[in-house]
Amino acid sequence: MFQKTLYARPQHRSFRAALAGLMRNPLVTNKKSRLGLIILLPILALAAIAPILPIQAPLETNLFASLEKPSIFHPFGTDKMGRDIFSRTLAGIKVSLIVGLSVAAIALGMGLLLGTLAGFFGGLIDRVVMTVVDIFLAFPSLLLAIGLVAILGTGLIPVILAISLADVPRFIRLQRSLVLSLRTRAFIDAARTVQASQFWMVTRHIVPNTLAPMLVAASIAAANAILIEASLSFLGLGIMPPEPSLGNVIRDGQLYLEHAWWISTLPGVVILLIAVSLHFLSDGVRELLDPRSRK
Amino acid sequence: MTIQQSIDTPLLDVRDMTTEFRTEAGTVAAVNGVSFQIGQGERVAVVGESGSGKSAMAMSLLKLLALPGEVTGGQVLLDGRDLAKLSERQLNKVRGRLVGTIFQDPMSSLDPVMRVSEQMIAPIRRHLGMSAAQARAEAVLWLDKVGIPDPEGRIDAYPFEMSGGMRQRVMIAMALSCRPNLVVADEPTTALDVTIQAQIVEVLKTLTAESGAAMLFITHDLGLVARFAHKVAVMYAGRIVEFGPVSEIFRDARHPYSQSLLRTIPSKTALEGGRLPQIPGLPPDMKHAPDGCAFRARCAAAEDRCASERPALTSRGPDHAAACWRPAGLGEAEKQDPGVHQPRRNDQGPGSRVVVEIHNLEKQFVTPSLFSRTPRQLVRAINGVSLRVHQRETLGIVGESGCGKSTLARILLGIDTPTRGEIFIDGTPQMIFQDPFSSFNPKMRVSTIIAEPLIVKDWGDAAARAERVRWLISKVGLGPEYLERYPSELSGGQRQRVAVARALALEPSVVVADEPTSALDVSVRAQIINLLRDLQDELGISFVFISHDLLTVRYMSDRIAVMYLGEVVEYGPADLVFEHPVHPYTRALIDAVPVPDPAVEANRSAVPISGELPSPLDIPAGCAFATRCPMATDRCRTEKPQLRKHSRLREAACHYAD
Numbered sequence: 025m026f027q028k029t030l031y032a033r034p035q036h037r038s039f040r041a042a043l044a045g046l047m048r049n050p051l052v053t054n055k056k057s058r059l060g061l062i063i064l065l066p067i068l069a070l071a072a073i074a075p076i077l078p079i080q081a082p083l084e085t086n087l088f089a090s091l092e093k094p095s096i097f098h099p100f101g102t103d104k105m106g107r108d109i110f111s112r113t114l115a116g117i118k119v120s121l122i123v124g125l126s127v128a129a130i131a132l133g134m135g136l137l138l139g140t141l142a143g144f145f146g147g148l149i150d151r152v153v154m155t156v157v158d159i160f161l162a163f164p165s166l167l168l169a170i171g172l173v174a175i176l177g178t179g180l181i182p183v184i185l186a187i188s189l190a191d192v193p194r195f196i197r198l199q200r201s202l203v204l205s206l207r208t209r210a211f212i213d214a215a216r217t218v219q220a221s222q223f224w225m226v227t228r229h230i231v232p233n234t235l236a237p238m239l240v241a242a243s244i245a246a247a248n249a250i251l252i253e254a255s256l257s258f259l260g261l262g263i264m265p266p267e268p269s270l271g272n273v274i275r276d277g278q279l280y281l282e283h284a285w286w287i288s289t290l291p292g293v294v295i296l297l298i299a300v301s302l303h304f305l306s307d308g309v310r311e312l313l314d315p316r317s318r319k
Numbered sequence: 320m321t322i323q324q325s326i327d328t329p330l331l332d333v334r335d336m337t338t339e340f341r342t343e344a345g346t347v348a349a350v351n352g353v354s355f356q357i358g359q360g361e362r363v364a365v366v367g368e369s370g371s372g373k374s375a376m377a378m379s380l381l382k383l384l385a386l387p388g389e390v391t392g393g394q395v396l397l398d399g400r401d402l403a404k405l406s407e408r409q410l411n412k413v414r415g416r417l418v419g420t421i422f423q424d425p426m427s428s429l430d431p432v433m434r435v436s437e438q439m440i441a442p443i444r445r446h447l448g449m450s451a452a453q454a455r456a457e458a459v460l461w462l463d464k465v466g467i468p469d470p471e472g473r474i475d476a477y478p479f480e481m482s483g484g485m486r487q488r489v490m491i492a493m494a495l496s497c498r499p500n501l502v503v504a505d506e507p508t509t510a511l512d513v514t515i516q517a518q519i520v521e522v523l524k525t526l527t528a529e530s531g532a533a534m535l536f537i538t539h540d541l542g543l544v545a546r547f548a549h550k551v552a553v554m555y556a557g558r559i560v561e562f563g564p565v566s567e568i569f570r571d572a573r574h575p576y577s578q579s580l581l582r583t584i585p586s587k588t589a590l591e592g593g594r595l596p597q598i599p600g601l602p603p604d605m606k607h608a609p610d611g612c613a614f615r616a617r618c619a620a621a622e623d624r625c626a627s628e629r630p631a632l633t634s635r636g637p638d639h640a641a642a643c644w645r646p647a648g649l650g651e652a653e654k655q656d657p658g659v660h661q662p663r664r665n666d667q668g669p670g671s672r673v674v675v676e677i678h679n680l681e682k683q684f685v686t687p688s689l690f691s692r693t694p695r696q697l698v699r700a701i702n703g704v705s706l707r708v709h710q711r712e713t714l715g716i717v718g719e720s721g722c723g724k725s726t727l728a729r730i731l732l733g734i735d736t737p738t739r740g741e742i743f744i745d746g747t748p749q750m751i752f753q754d755p756f757s758s759f760n761p762k763m764r765v766s767t768i769i770a771e772p773l774i775v776k777d778w779g780d781a782a783a784r785a786e787r788v789r790w791l792i793s794k795v796g797l798g799p800e801y802l803e804r805y806p807s808e809l810s811g812g813q814r815q816r817v818a819v820a821r822a823l824a825l826e827p828s829v830v831v832a833d834e835p836t837s838a839l840d841v842s843v844r845a846q847i848i849n850l851l852r853d854l855q856d857e858l859g860i861s862f863v864f865i866s867h868d869l870l871t872v873r874y875m876s877d878r879i880a881v882m883y884l885g886e887v888v889e890y891g892p893a894d895l896v897f898e899h900p901v902h903p904y905t906r907a908l909i910d911a912v913p914v915p916d917p918a919v920e921a922n923r924s925a926v927p928i929s930g931e932l933p934s935p936l937d938i939p940a941g942c943a944f945a946t947r948c949p950m951a952t953d954r955c956r957t958e959k960p961q962l963r964k965h966s967r968l969r970e971a972a973c974h975y976a977d
Contacts, residue, residue, distance in 0.1 A: 210758035217732045217750050218772040218825065228771075232762040 050312045057308020063301035067294070071117040080108035082115040082268050091284045101286040103276055113291045116270035119263055120250045120298065123184055127249035128242040130188040135195020136231065136238065142196065143203030144226055153196060160193040169252050173261045183262045187249045198241055202234040236313040240306050247302035254295055270295050328399060329356035330500055330533050331380075336393035336403075338372075338379040347605045349375040349388065351557035354632070357501065357550075362527065362534040364544040364565070366580070367554035368602055368840040373537050376554070377503050380535075381414050382407075397501065416446040419494030419532075423506040425486035429478040435462075436474045439493055446497040461492040465522050482931055484515035488522065495526055502527060502534045508543070512719040513867060514928050517911035520547055539841060541584060542870075542913030545569060546920040550638070553577045556603050556613035559632060563639035566917045573641040575618045575648045583845040584870065584915050594852065595874065597845035601810055612643070617842075620649050669712035669877050673745070674828050674861045675731065677706045680740035682726055682885075698935050700726040702885035703740070705962075708829060711855065713862040715876030715893060717869055717908065721932050723885040724865045728831045731863065746828025749821075753834035755814035759806040765792070765817055766802040772824040791820040795850060812843035819850060829861040836871060848875060869912045873897050881905045884935060884943040887962055891969030901971040904944045942973070950975060 051057045070077075080086070080098075086106035094101040100109035142153040160168065165187075172186035206212065206229070215225050250270075256262030257271025265272050270291045277287025338350035349372045357363050367373040378384045380395055380402065395402040397417060402410065414420070422428045430438055439458040443449055449457060455474070462470035465488040478486055487507060494502055504523070508516040524547060527534050536547060544551055544565065551568045553561040553576065561574040572578045582596040600617040603609055611629050615621040624644055632642045641648065682701040701723045708714045716724045729735040731742065732750050749772075752758035759768050769791055773784045789799055795816040806814060815835060822830050832851070836844040848871060855862060864875045872879065872893075879896045881889040881904065889902040900906040907928035914920060930947040933939060939946055945955040954974055962972040 210752040210754060211760045213729070213732075213734050214750065214752065214758055214821070215771065215775070216734050217748070218775050219733070220771070220775040224775060228763075229760050233760065 051305075051308065054308040054312055056304050056311060060301040060304030060306075060308060063297055064305065067117060067298060067301075068121070071114050071121065074111065074114035074118070077111075077114075079111045082107065082112045083266055084108070091280065091287075093284075094286050094290070100290040101284065103273075103284070103287050104280065109273065109287055109290060112268040112273050113270065113294055115268045116273055116291060117294065117298070119180065119267075119269045120253060120295070122180070123187065123253040124246035124250045124302075126184045127188045127191060128246040130184070131191040131195045131245050132238060132242045134188070134192045135199045135241075136234070138192075139196040139199025140203055140226055140230060140234075143200035144207065144222070144230060150200075154200070157193040157196050160190070161197070163190075165190040165248070166252055166255060169256060170259070170261060173256060178261060178264050180263060183253055183256060186256075187252050190252075191245050191249065195238070195241060195245070199234055199238060202237060203230055206230055206233055240310045240313065243302055243306035243309060247299045247306075250295065250302075251299055330359045330361070330398060331357040331535075332394075332396040333380070334394040334396070336376070336379060336395060337391050338375050338384065339389055339391045340375075341387045341389070342606075345606050348557055348608065349605065350379055351608075352393070353554075353557075353559050354393075355552055355559060355562055357533050357535060359500075360528070360531045360533050361550060362524075362536060362548050363550045363552060364548035365535065365537045365552045365554060366539060366541065366544055368539065368842060370602055370605060371554040372557040372605075373554045374505055377505050377535060377537050380503060381418055381420070382410060383414075383420070412446075415442050415499070416497050417500050419497065419499035419502045421487075421490050421494045421502065421504040421507045423509050425483065425490045425510075426478065428490060429486060431478055434475050434477055435481075435489055439474070439489075439496060442493070443496050458492070458496060461496045462489070464526060465489075465492045465495075466518065467492075484511055484519065484931055487511060487515075487519055491519070491523060491526070495530065495532070498530060499532055502532050503537075504534065505537045506539070507536075509538070509540075512932075513869065513911040514719060514907060515931065516543075517913075517928070520913075523547075540913065541581065541841070541915040542920075545915050545917045546913040546923075553580070556608065557605065558613070558642065560614065560643070561641040562632065563635070563641075567636070567639050569915065569917050573635045573639070573646070573648045574614075574643050575620055575645075576614045577641075578649050579617075580841060581915070583841055594849045595845040597849055598842035599846075601812070601843070602840075618649075620645060670710035670859075672710040673707050674710050674712075675706070675708035675745075675748075675863070676741075676743040677704060677727075677731075678741045678743075680704045680727070680730065680742065681738045682723070682730060682735065683738045696936050699938060700885055700935060701730070701737075702938070704882075704885070704887055706880055706887065706890070708861045708863060710828075710861055711859050712878065713855065713864055713876045715872035715879040716863065716865045716882060717867065717872050717879065718882035719867070719908075719932050721884075721935065722882040723935075724882050725833055727882075728833050728863065728865055731829075731831055744829065747825055748829045748831060749823070749825065749827035751815070751818050751822050751830060751832040751835045754838055755811050755818060756806075756838070758818055759814065761806055763805075764802065765804050765806070765809070768806070768817060769802075769820045769824060772821065776825060778825070787824070791823055792817075794823065794854065795820045796846075810843075811839050812846060815839060815843075815847050816850065819847075819854070823854065823858070823860075826858075827860060829863060831863045831865070833865045834867070835864075837866065837868060844871070851875070869897075869909065881908065884932065884938055886943060886972065887970075888944065888973070889969070889971045890962070891965075891971075895969060901965055901969065901976045902944075902973045903948050903950055903975075907947075 046052065051061065084107065089102050089106040090104055092098055092102040098108050098110060100113055102108055138153050142150040168190040169186045172189055173182060176182035176186055212225060212229055215229060253262055253269065254271035254274070257269040258275045260275065262271055263269035273291045274288045277284065280287055334354050336350055336353045337348060340347045340349055353376055365373045365376065375384065375388060379390045382390055384390070390403060393403065397413070402413060405413065436455065436458060440451065440454045443454040443457050444451065459470045459474055462474055467473050467485060467488055481489065508519050511519060520543065538544060548565045551563060551565050552559050553574065555576050561568065561572060561577045568577060569581065572581055579598045583598060598617055603613050603616070611627050612625040615625040618625070622644065630642045630644045632640045635641050680701055681703055684698040684700060704727060706714065716727065718724050726735065728750070730737050732748050766788055769788045770784050773779065773787060778784060779787070788802065792799060792802060797813065797816055801813065809817065836847050839847060851862065852875070854860065862875070864872060866872045876893040878891065879893045880887045881896070881902065883904050889896060889900065889905045896905060897909060900909055911928060928947055933946055941957045942951070942955040942960050945951040948955065960972045960974045962970050965971045965976050
């Protein structure tokens with residue numbers, strides 16, 4: 025805000041310059057993140073345009089076309105009730121991404137807030153927050169999510185809340201450790217010598233310098249959340265049929281694995297691709313943010 | 320090869336060595352055709368600023384460079400054998416056995432999870448073929464030689480159980496234990512206090528002389544060179560620009576860079592005159608190595624020819640060579656920095672108004688103990704300090720690390736609170752930090768960094784702040800284009816200028832500078848010191864100048880306080896304290912500082928102060944210095960001397976201050 029009032033920089037770029045700028049974007053020039061983007065973006069695009077694609081609606085059944093092999097009309101084949109797996113998979117991707125992004129956002133937000141409070145102010149807040157965090161961290165996140173779903177119920181919102189709650193403790197830990205190491209840096213001392221408020225130090229010095237590693241953690245958490253949601257739905261604890269999700273589509277197919285391998289396998293491959301691409305992306309981001317790897 | 324050369328074969332003969340770093344931004348020739356020779360038992364110092372390629376050169380000798388560095392050309396002949404052609408396996412036999420290495424940071428070159436004995440014995444057994452028991456006895460012998468007390472017991476210690484000085488001694492023992500012909504030491508004392516540095520240098524000097532090993536010694540400290548070296552190689556931008564015997568280089572340097580470098584040292588003549596001579600500009604960016612002579616942009620005597628043709632290293636007498644088109648380098652006229660003999664602009668000397676008054680200050684830290692059984696330990700960082708700073712005065716605070724000088728600074732600035740005692744400050748204090756790399760938020764632009772104190776204090780509106788920020792940056796000698804940059808885009812010297820600008824933003828009455836120049840290169844150091852003095856004269860600020868660089872402190876300060884273990888042991892006018900120290904600790908400190916003059920160094924007593932700073936957990940009952948003091952008596956060990964008036968202007972805390 026201050027910079028805007030002090031030094032407004034000119035902003036006039038042609039479309040071509042913008043495109044050239046985009047191609048020079050570090051996320052594009054870095055090999056790992058580029059690979060991630062190359063896999064992820066088409067999947068996202070397909071999921072986004074699914075409603076206007078000439079394919080059967082995800083919930084539409086057709087008992088005359090039960091358990092059909094993959095074909096031009098049904099790229100991923102059909103299930104027992106003649107539903108189009110491709111269409112269900114695209115709908116499932118949408119669910120997966122909503123879960124992944126929501127969990128990443130919630131975990132990031134809560135982690136930033138509680139981790140900063142614990143790390144910067146220490147004392148009682150620190151002890152209370154960290155005790156709760158340690159208790160949460162004693163459980164594997166999938167088990168914790170299962171337990172929380174049992175309490176919160178099934179469906180999209182409870183699933184998101186359950187996975188976030190299971191992830192938040194790790195974010196708090198990370199943010200707290202980042203804050204602790206920043207707190208001893210000389211620029212905090214410099215702010216202290218002019219009696220800067222704690223709000224100023226936290227918002228201007230601490231949080232901006234923790235964002236980068238926290239974002240890397242968030243992108244990994246998104247991939248993780250997608251896998252956990254799929255696992256929950258597979259176990260019948262997440263998104264309830266007939267509403268499609270990658271996990272329950274796989275579950276639908278497991279009875280027919282011998283006769284109709286495509287029902288479970290192809291959505292499984294999609295999960296794999298999404299998770300792998302997100303990991304590539306976060307690896308690339310980590311490389312870009314690590315000053316040691318910068319030339 | 321002529322007959323004469325083959326009779327007198329040098330131990331190490333480096334010919335046209337080139338080392339390149341292949342980075343994405345392009346290939347950087349860190350070492351660019353370096354040739355020199357080291358005779359048997361000769362100590363050669365390599366001096367140069369950071370980025371001059373001196374470390375890369377030393378590492379290249381044994382191919383110890385990490386990727387992406389690679390030796391791409393030239394020969395390294397050790398006793399006639401070309402090391403550049405050896406395989407990794409053959410080189411491993413040379414490393415440690417024929418050539419020993421000592422690095423700057425002993426903590427990172429010793430394995431933290433191995434006992435010293437394990438790290439020392441294995442190479443001795445491998446290289447000298449001794450049995451385990453023999454090798455252990457040999458290791459103990461060497462630890463004893465480098466001055467480790469109780470070597471039999473200490474040999475089984477882990478590196479973290481030792482102090483920095485002790486670890487460096489272990490490194491030296493390791494490097495010498497296989498009786499190498501050549502020892503390569505890369506800034507071996509830079510991380511240590513002056514007193515410890517003096518001890519280490521003495522150990523290195525005697526032990527290499529005793530074993531007849533030659534030595535390649537890399538440093539940026541010209542005083543150390545004078546104390547230590549037989550010959551000097553001056554490096555600039557990846558090349559040796561001057562090479563010669565130490566006495567000749569100091570008396571009659573021929574390359575403009577060496578000449579300028581020698582002038583930047585705060586010497587006695589500079590003390591009487593006004594400003595410190597400085598080398599303008601910055602070293603060249605090695606990614607875009609300039610044509611012609613790399614130094615020409617900063618050279619007062621540069622000619623047209625220097626821009627197009629690069630001068631080769633040519634003879635300036637026996638064993639002396641320089642790479643400059645002009646036989647004598649800078650002429651008499653160019654040697655005079657136009658600023659030097661300008662008297663200080665507005666030097667009125669200290670005023671009478673007291674700006675800072677510290678009264679009986681004490682600061683104790685309690686070390687938290689994990690188990691309630693062990694008693695909480697009390698670290699007495701500051702132990703009853705009383706000081707005054709007048710307007711326009713510079714108070715220098717010197718002492719070894721751990722003496723409490725930085726804690727004192729933090730208390731002055733209100734970052735820490737004192738346990739006991741009082742501080743009165745007229746006006747606001749500000750700080751210039753030691754490490755220009757961590758003192759700025761990397762996510763902020765320079766404009767915001769300088770404006771931060773103004774924003775925090777609600778100073779004026781946005782336009783007035785922008786105006787003030789522009790004024791401040793011009794005051795520290797940087798153009799307004801720097802305001803848009805991030806700290807990572809600035810050099811060390813530029814960062815320190817920004818730090819000064821930030822410190823001046825709120826018109827402070829006193830600026831505390833904690834080691835403001837110790838992270839900077841020699842040529843840039845003088846620029847910052849001149850800047851600080853100019854600003855003091857112009858704005859009438861007081862300084863508290865904390866440093867372990869005694870020459871700089873002396874140049875900067877009006878009065879000096881010498882601290883030892885949280886106490887002031889001597890206080891008085893800078894010249895008096897330096898010329899006629901009263902307290903034995905002050906004397907020891909001054910003696911430990913190497914003077915950049917080989918003639919002076921040759922005549923000095925070679926007995927540095929012994930021992931190390933006692934732990935502040937366990938301060939001796941009597942005089943804190945008694946454990947290391949050469950003149951300590953029983954009275955010193957039982958009765959604590961108080962700081963009292965010694966003469967009209969001076970105070971000292973010693974029973975025997977005459």
